Amino acid sequence: MQTLVILFTLLTSSSYAIDIGKWHIDGFGTIGYMRADFKNDTIEGAFIDRYDYTTSAPAVLPIYNRDDFLYDSNYGLKISYDLNSQLTIDFQTVANGRSGDMDPRVDYGLIRYRLNDQILIRAGLLRPPTWLISEYRYTSALYPWSRPPLENYSVMIINSMPGASFEYQTSLGEDNYFTSTLFIGGGNFEDEAMAQTIKGSTQETTGLVFTFNTDALELRTSFFYSEIDVNVYFLNKKIAVAMDTAAIPNVITTIKSQNAHFISTGLKFDKYNWLVMIEHILLTTKDADLKRVESYYTTLGYYFYNRKFLLHTTYAQTLDRESDSLSPAGDPTDGRRRSLSYGVNYSFNDNWVAKLEVQQFKNDQIDGVSGQQLDYQRFYSASLNFVF
Numbered sequence: 001m002q003t004l005v006i007l008f009t010l011l012t013s014s015s016y017a018i019d020i021g022k023w024h025i026d027g028f029g030t031i032g033y034m035r036a037d038f039k040n041d042t043i044e045g046a047f048i049d050r051y052d053y054t055t056s057a058p059a060v061l062p063i064y065n066r067d068d069f070l071y072d073s074n075y076g077l078k079i080s081y082d083l084n085s086q087l088t089i090d091f092q093t094v095a096n097g098r099s100g101d102m103d104p105r106v107d108y109g110l111i112r113y114r115l116n117d118q119i120l121i122r123a124g125l126l127r128p129p130t131w132l133i134s135e136y137r138y139t140s141a142l143y144p145w146s147r148p149p150l151e152n153y154s155v156m157i158i159n160s161m162p163g164a165s166f167e168y169q170t171s172l173g174e175d176n177y178f179t180s181t182l183f184i185g186g187g188n189f190e191d192e193a194m195a196q197t198i199k200g201s202t203q204e205t206t207g208l209v210f211t212f213n214t215d216a217l218e219l220r221t222s223f224f225y226s227e228i229d230v231n232v233y234f235l236n237k238k239i240a241v242a243m244d245t246a247a248i249p250n251v252i253t254t255i256k257s258q259n260a261h262f263i264s265t266g267l268k269f270d271k272y273n274w275l276v277m278i279e280h281i282l283l284t285t286k287d288a289d290l291k292r293v294e295s296y297y298t299t300l301g302y303y304f305y306n307r308k309f310l311l312h313t314t315y316a317q318t319l320d321r322e323s324d325s326l327s328p329a330g331d332p333t334d335g336r337r338r339s340l341s342y343g344v345n346y347s348f349n350d351n352w353v354a355k356l357e358v359q360q361f362k363n364d365q366i367d368g369v370s371g372q373q374l375d376y377q378r379f380y381s382a383s384l385n386f387v388f
Contacts, residue, residue: 017388024080028139032072032097032146032383070097072146072383076107076138088112094138107138108160123164128183129209132220132266132279141385144275144345146357149297149316151337152281155262158228161202162187175215183207183224203227216271224262228285260285275301275312294319310345338362343381351388357381 018025078092089111095104110124127134131153136142163185170178186203205226212219266279277299284292296319301312317338343357361377 022082024082026078026080026388027076028141028385028387029075030073030140030383030385032069032074032140033381034068034072034146035066035380036068037378037380070102072381073097073102074138074140075102077104086114088114096138106160118169120167120169121164122167124162125160126163126165126183126185127160128158128163128185128205128207128224129165129181130207130222130224130262130264132218132264132268132277139385139387140355140383141351141353141387144277144299144301144310144312144343145314145341146343146355146359146381146383149314149339151295151316151318151339152264152279152297155281155283155293155295158200158202161185161205163205175213177211177213179209179211179213181207181209181211183209186226201229203229216269218266218268220264220266222262222264226260226262228260260287273303273307275299275303275310308347310347312343312345314341314343315339351386353385355381355383355385 074094074096076092076094078090080091081089083089089109091109092107093104094107095102106125108125108127110122110126113121113123115121127137129135131137131148133143133148137148137153140146163183165181165183167179167181172178183206185205186201188199188201203226205224207222207224209220209222211221260283262281262283264279264281267277269276278296280294280296282292282294295317297314297316299312299314301310303310315338339359339361341357341359343355345356346354348354357380359379359381361379
């Protein structure tokens with residue numbers, strides 16, 4: 001039923017943003033299909049989800065050899081109101097199938113103040129500009145993959161937090177810009193993935209982001225420092241009921257660190273029928289359960305038929321994942337993981353994109369529950385994506 005509602009929304013939605021006086025409405029969405037093939041005789045269907053770097057057990061999902069229309073589906077709605085020529089209020093909600101349902105949640109809510117052509121100030125519930133695709137992380141129509149590479153994008157468990165950002169942009173000639181952003185914040189946050197509930201707080205969070213843009217090239221470097229206190233509740237109640245495993249108690253992993261550092265460096269080139277995206281991340285903390293994570297991905301794509309079709313491949317690898325807190329059988333927070341994906345996208349227009357993708361993970365990890373090597377997982381994905 002939820003899928004039908006989303007499909008109806010897709011088919012009846014406008015292809016363009018809606019402007020009514022001082023009100024502006026934008027949106028995006030994905031109807032996603034996924035099927036998983038997991039080579040392991042004991043824990044069939046186990047899938048290390050986006051929070052695999054902080055949990056002490058894999059997230060067991062009922063997607064093994066089964067058609068799933070929830071996990072890769074989402075939709076979002078952004079509403080903006082212009083108080084005057086300089087002040088704008090932005091509010092965005094996102095419903096993500098990875099939470100086990102399609103209930104909308106607040107993604108961010110903030111006020112923007114445009115002081116002049118160079119200076120922009122934001123304050124409220126903000127999404128930290130951590131990644132190369134931070135501004136459109138949930139908008140699948142704007143990036144090539146069915147889902148962003150988990151090796152990188154599962155590391156930062158904070159989607160949004162109270163804070164403020166100060167952005168200064170300098171023009172370096174026609175279509176060339178250099179932007180520096182200072183982010184400060186802290187406070188409570190909560191999020192859900194398919195089998196985890198994340199609750200925590202941050203203090204004294206400070207970030208610096210430097211971005212260089214031309215008409216074809218984007219270079220971005222992000223640095224964040226924070227004091228974090230996070231509880232990860234494994235197997236949230238909604239999933240436990242759906243899987244008829246309500247008797248399984250929550251397993252809580254606690255991450256505490258007064259010295260967490262995060263560095264991300266990314267490049268995107270999109271011109272002459274070629275698409276290249278490269279991003280490297282490094283996370284270090286003083287917590288025994290999450291000492292260090294280093295990973296990267298490389299995407300190469302080629303457009304043809306007037307850029308209607310895009311063939312792309314992505315290789316991603318966790319170079320280093322270190323934890324002092326190991327169970328007797330091992331812990332998924334240690335070891336390496338790598339993935340290789342192939343996909344083809346078709347753009348109906350600037351607003352609608354269809355995607356087909358095959359992705360295979362190879363794990364050099366030991367499952368802390370079964371004691372077996374996690375071996376490999378293969379995912380088959382198809383999706384219809386839109387943005388307006």
